[in-house]
Amino acid sequence: MGEKKTGNRVTGGVLLFGLALAAILAAVGYRALDGADADTDESPAATPLEALEALEARVAEEPGDAAAWQELGFTRYGRGEFGAAATAYREATALEPDTAVLWSAYGEALVMDSKRDPLPPEALAAFRRAIALDPADPRARYFLAVKRDLDGDHEGAIAAWLALLEDTPPGAPWEADLARTIEQVATINKLEVAPRLERAQAARSVPAATGAGLTATGAIPGPNAAQLAAASQMPPGEQRQMAEGMVASLEQKLVADPSNLDGWVMLMRSRTTLGQPDRARKALSDAVAANPSAAARLRAEAEALGIR
Numbered sequence: 001m002g003e004k005k006t007g008n009r010v011t012g013g014v015l016l017f018g019l020a021l022a023a024i025l026a027a028v029g030y031r032a033l034d035g036a037d038a039d040t041d042e043s044p045a046a047t048p049l050e051a052l053e054a055l056e057a058r059v060a061e062e063p064g065d066a067a068a069w070q071e072l073g074f075t076r077y078g079r080g081e082f083g084a085a086a087t088a089y090r091e092a093t094a095l096e097p098d099t100a101v102l103w104s105a106y107g108e109a110l111v112m113d114s115k116r117d118p119l120p121p122e123a124l125a126a127f128r129r130a131i132a133l134d135p136a137d138p139r140a141r142y143f144l145a146v147k148r149d150l151d152g153d154h155e156g157a158i159a160a161w162l163a164l165l166e167d168t169p170p171g172a173p174w175e176a177d178l179a180r181t182i183e184q185v186a187t188i189n190k191l192e193v194a195p196r197l198e199r200a201q202a203a204r205s206v207p208a209a210t211g212a213g214l215t216a217t218g219a220i221p222g223p224n225a226a227q228l229a230a231a232s233q234m235p236p237g238e239q240r241q242m243a244e245g246m247v248a249s250l251e252q253k254l255v256a257d258p259s260n261l262d263g264w265v266m267l268m269r270s271r272t273t274l275g276q277p278d279r280a281r282k283a284l285s286d287a288v289a290a291n292p293s294a295a296a297r298l299r300a301e302a303e304a305l306g307i308r
Helices: 021-028 030-034 048-061 066-078 082-095 100-113 121-133 138-150 154-166 175-188 194-203 225-232 236-256 261-273 277-290 292-304
Strands: none
Touching (some): 048 066, 066 100, 066 277, 100 121, 100 138, 121 138, 138 154, 154 175, 154 194, 236 261, 261 292, 277 292
16 A cells, blocks of 8 residues: 655555455455365466456447446556556546546546646546535545645644544444554644544444344454465456455355345445445345345445445
8 A cells, every 4th residue: 555745744645445455355255365265166267467458348349338437447546557547437437427436536546646746636626526426435535635634734634534534434444544644644743633533433333234233344354464465465456356256256156145145245345345336236236136124234234335
C-alpha cells in the first residue's frame, strides 16, 4: 500500500480501496496458498495478460457495458496502470452517470495517476459527484477529507475521517489504514486524537439481523504471516487472478449448495472487495431467491457491506 505526501501533509492517503486481497483470501479459502483444499481442476488458468486482453476484447465488443469498463478499470488499477484505469472508469461513468462508486473509483485513479497535484481538479469533481449521488460513499468521503487537510483544515479533516471510521463496518478492508491515516495526520500537526479515535471505534455497531448475528463484517479466519508474505510476492495481476479464481469457485459451490448462507455472505463481501457492485447485488438477489426465509438476514448482511 502506498501513500503520498506534500510538505507536512498526508495527501493521497493510504490506499484504502486497493485489492484488499487478504480479505478475499480469508473469506473464501486462504488455504489455497499452501496447497490445502485446492481445486483439483487441472485446466490451465488464463495468465494475467490473457485476462487483461479478454477484458479489452470485451469492452471493444460491448462498448456500452459499464460493468466491463469497471472491471477493466479495476484490473488496470491493480496493475499500477492508473492512467489507463482512469480512462476505463471515465467510460463507465459516461454509461452509468448515476452510480457513485464509479465516480469515486475514477477520482482515485486520477489521484494516483497525478505526478504533481495531490488532488487534481477533475478528481475532486469526481468525488463531489459521487458524494452528491451517495453521501455515504466511503472513498469520496475519505478524499474530500483529504481536500480539507490540503487546505490547512487539519482538524476538519480528522473530524471527517473519524466520522467515516464510525460508519466503517468492523473488519472492513480499509479500516486499519483509515485509523492509521488519522493518527499520522494528527501526529504531523501535533493534534491529540487518541481518545477520539477510541470513541469512534467504540461507537461503531453492526445492524442487527433477524434470527442470527451478522457475519458480513465480523471477524473471519485469515491467512497467517507466511501466507500473506507469499501472496505479497505475487505480481498484482496474478494476485487478482488468484482472487477471481477463488471467488468463482465459491460461486460454483453455492450453485450446488444454495442453502449455505455464510457462503452467500462471503460471495457478496468478495464481489464488493473486488470492485464488482453489480455482481454483489446479483449475489444478494440469488441468495434471497434461494433462501426466502432468510431474506431479512441476507439483506441486513448486504446493508452492512454497503450493497443496496
